[in-house]
Every structure is written in structure tokens, then in C-alpha cells.
Amino acid sequence: MLKFNVLGKADDSKARAGILETGHGIVQTPVFMPVGTQGTVKAVNQQYLSEIISTEIVLSNTYHLYLRPGTEILEQAGGLHRFMNWTKPILTDSGGYQVFSLTDLRKLKLDGVEFRSHIDGSKHFFTPEKVIKIQRSIGSDIMMVLDECTPYPCDYKYAKKSTRLTSDWAVQNRQSFENTVPLYGYEQFLFGIIQGSVYKDLREISAADLVQIGFDGYAIGGLAVGEPIEIMYDMVEFTTALMPEDKPRYLMGVGKPENILEAIDRGVDMFDCVMPTRNARNAQLFTSSGVLSMRNAKYKNDFEIIDSKCGCYTCKNYSRAYLRHLFIAGEILALELASIHNLYFYVHLLKEARENILKGIFKNWKEEKINKVTQLVKNESEE
């Protein structure tokens, strides 16, 4: 059983601070998990990820690792931790999101999903059982069940059918989890995923089904797929209320800094999102006072540091003008420096949230923070 202790809750909010204990050490929640789909967080090496950014846990992906390098190589390496030289916890997504995002390349069936590899077109069939087996080979500390992430919009009839499918699969995931053992000498845990699209009654059914089956933690899936932000907040608020108090809650794929803070306020503990890394590679930097588009011409001769309130490696050493130059010139270092900054921003935003929850002043802190991070940065010197 995964150990999870809620240490503190903000008085005026559902926000909570906790500690999660895995075979690769503890994770302090709320936590942001950088996305490392293919056994690497793009553009950032493991040492920087750990020591400079203070990442506590990374997310990787079953579907991608299964296709390449494949489970045989991962087992020969002694699991993903040793393969990628990462000694802290790893969570793996199951491939459920690929069911959603690779619509042209897959066929959904009652017992699983048939995929065509996006790499070589080869055919593969994922079942709940197979996905658990692959995650045993990967050796992730937290495994995710195979689910179907519904699109938006999604009509009620389809959402109901899909939620039923996810529940059926959840049973099989759990059974396979019981029937298999870890390969590398430490315990692995399994999270269920609550679906139901934007329909509260379906979320209710989904949550009840999954809690009934019993998991080490529970995720909210199927959000941040294009629905209006208020609907997402509403669904998060509704769904967290259905989730056990004593288990970690994970909102999959979210999101912008303000989305994460709002979700923490509604009782979520864990987050992952491609935004800090993908946007970094597109020259968008998150700062304490808003988003900077680093390609903008106004930074051509701006030799100030990127975010004066940031203590990251990039901000300590390089100017806006230099980073812009690197992006315009198409230099690899631009991707690295920007990724380091954005991940540091995200990871430390959640660490700061945690401190303020423990102090009992989360709500006010959150409001101020959101105002700051969503404001547009203006170059006040010119007009």
C-alpha cells in the first residue's frame, strides 16, 4: 500500500499538503511532475533536473517506451530508473492519452486498443493486462491504468459508454496488478483514472466504480481537452469531493500555472503538463509577472535577467537578449536554458504553494499569485 499522509490543510480552502512514500524516496505534495515521455525530459539532463530544478518525480510514457526502446531493452537495463540514471520516483502514463490523441492510428475495442505505431506503422494491441505488464518492465513507482480519455465535445451517450469501458478496464488493470510482481526489488503502485467527460453523474459513477475497486491513488482524466476553463474547474471541484481523503489525487495533463493553483485550491495533489517544456522550446517563458515570448523583437537589446524573482540557473547566468539571440539563431542551448527556467518555475511554484498551505494562508496567496502570473508584461519604458 502506498503511504500517503496529509500533513496540513489550508483552513479556507480544500488545498492540502502531503507526503508520498515510494520505493525511490518521498514526494512532497502538491507536486509538479515534468514530462519525460521517452525516458528523458526533453532538453534537460537528469543531473540538472534533480539538482538544479529540484524535481522530485518525473512522468514517462508506457506507449512510447514500449515502441522504443521496447520492454526487452528496459529489462536488460534493469528498469527505466537505471536505464536513464534517475534515482527518484517515476510515474508512467498508460497510453490512455494516446487512445485519445492518435485517433487516426487506433481502433478501440471492448478488450483493448489496436494501435498503429506512429514510428513504423506496425500494429500493436494494448489491453489492461498488457499495459500493466509493460509497466512492470519499465519499473515505474506509480503505474497508471489503461483508460479512454474522451474528447471534447463528447455527447452524453458516448461519454457514458466510454466511462463504462474505463471502469471495466479498471477491474482488469487491478486484477493484472494483483497477478504480477515487481521485477526490480521495490514496490510499485497503481492509480485509477476517473473519467466521465463533463457530466457530473458520469463522474460520480466513475469515481464510485474506481473507489470500489480500490487503488493507491486516483487521477482525474479527460479534462483540459478543449472545454471552457470554468467547466474544467467545476468538474475538478465536483470530482475531488468524490475522491478518498487519504489517497493522492492527480489531475492529468494540467496545465497553465493558474489552472494548477485553482486545482490545488480544489484539493488536487499531483500534476503533469507538457506546457513548461513544450512552450520553452517555442520560446515562451513563464515568469512571476506573466508570460514572455522570447522571440519578440523588443528583447533584442534587453540585457536584463528574464525573471528578477527567479533563482534558476538560467536567470542567474543569462540575459533576455542572449536567450532571444539563441532562439532566433536556432541554437540548441536556447531549448535547454528555456526548459530549465520553465521547469524551475513550475516546480517551485508548487513548492511555494505547499509552504503557504502549511502556513494556512493558501487562499490569499493563490489570488495574488494568479493575478501576477496572468498579467501581461509590458515594456513600460517605451510606447
Add this chain to the structure above:
RNA sequence: GUGAGCGUAGCUCAGGUGGUUAGAGCAUCAGGUUGUGGCCCUGAGGGUCGUGGGUUCAAGUCCCAUCGCUCACC
């Protein structure tokens, strides 16, 4: 010097026999990106069509001159 070819957006080029407001790719500029391929998507700015004449209702397109570049041959 002679002959041929070419001059259209910052760059590389499209623009049958003359006919709406001269286009594309890249670059530039500005947005977007939510369980990630650096991809991708959206929008904007930018041209006295080398220059000057001519023919015509109408010229990037046809004619003449001129300037520049490239190639070939003396």
C-alpha cells in the same frame, strides 16, 4: 569587343497567346499550444515588377533605348 541569357518582397523563385487589388516557400513580426516530435496551427507587415521612353482602352507580360549581373566565344 561579339553573342546569348537573366533582372518581380530581405532570400529563392511562380506569374500560357497583354485583362479584377502581382502570388508562393523561406525569412521577419505578432498570437496560439494542457496524460509533449524542436513539430504544428493562426494572423500581419513587406513590391513605383532594374531604369527611361513607346504601342494599346489596358503592359510584370509586346517594342526601343539604357544600366547591372551571369555564361560562352575572340
